[in-house]
Structures are given as C-alpha cells and as structure tokens.
Amino acid sequence: MVLAQLIEQLEAIEPNMPPSHTARLLLLLVQACDDSLGELVDERSILKKLQPIEMQLQSAQDQESAVAEELDQLAASHPAEFSPSHVWTLIRAIKVQKQIIDLYQKPTRYAGAETITSTDSTSTNNRCR
Numbered sequence: 459m460v461l462a463q464l465i466e467q468l469e470a471i472e473p474n475m476p477p478s479h480t481a482r483l484l485l486l487l488v489q490a491c492d493d494s495l496g497e498l499v500d501e502r503s504i505l506k507k508l509q510p511i512e513m514q515l516q517s518a519q520d521q522e523s524a525v526a527e528e529l530d531q532l533a534a535s536h537p538a539e540f541s542p543s544h545v546w547t548l549i550r551a552i553k554v555q556k557q558i559i560d561l562y563q564k565p566t567r568y569a570g571a572e573t574i575t576s577t578d579s580t581s582t583n584n585r586c587r
Contacts (some may be wrong), residue, residue: 462489464495467504485562486511518558525551 461484468480471508475483482527483547490507491497498504 525554
C-alpha cells in the first residue's frame with residue numbers, strides 16, 4: 459500500500475478527521491509498521507494497527523493536559539514559595555514532553571543514509587547547498 463492509499467483508507471475510516479490528525483496518524487502508523495506498509499492490506503489490518511497507537515496518543519495527551527494544569531498552578535505561585543514538590547512538577551513536565559517527542563521520533567535508516575559528524579563540516583556544508 460502506498461501512502462496516498464493509506465491516507466484514503468484513514469479518511470474512509472473517519473471521514474470528519476482533520477487533515478492534521480490524519481497526517482499524525484499516518485506518521486505513527488508508518489513508524490509502527492517499521493516503514494513497511496505491506497501488512498496494511500485492508501481496513502481491518504489498519505484498525506488493528508491503529509488501536510494501540512490511538513491509545514498511546516490519547517494517554518500522552520491526557521498526561522500533557524494534567525501536567526499543563528500543574529504548570530499553570532506553579533506559574534501562578536509566588537517564586538519565594540518554591541518547594542521540592544515544584545521541582546518534581548517540572549521533572550514530570552519534562553518527562554511528559556520527552557514521551558510526546560519520542561512518540562513522533564523514530565530513528566530511521568534508509569539506503570544511502572550517511573552519518574554526519576561535527577568534524578566533517580566542509581562536506582556537511584557542501585551537502586546542504
């Protein structure tokens with residue numbers, strides 16, 4: 459299945475889904491399939507793959523909402539009242555943000571991929587032009 463077909467399938471499953479959510483699910487679905495979309499042959503296989511993805515996404519969103527509320531309360535408090543519990547609130551917020559980033563980032567390797575090191579600045583600049 460090519461990406462365009464997968465987008466059509468996602469839109470057929472949920473016709474009123476905003477394009478940004480369709481794109482988000484597409485990215486997460488491709489990552490869950492290890493970039494091989496061969497196992498997504500029909501609506502049933504797509505739904506089977508989407509179920510844990512949507513649960514993980516909802517969990518991350520719920521955690522982010524809870525932490526955002528805690529951070530709002532922390533921001534409203536007086537700086538002189540800063541306590542160890544406030545530090546733990548900040549640590550939880552960082553961990554939730556990392557979890558969300560990790561959800562969307564998956565290291566990928568593809569044919570022809572090169573590892574660029576910081577000491578190779580000349581060739582890096584030439585590749586970027």
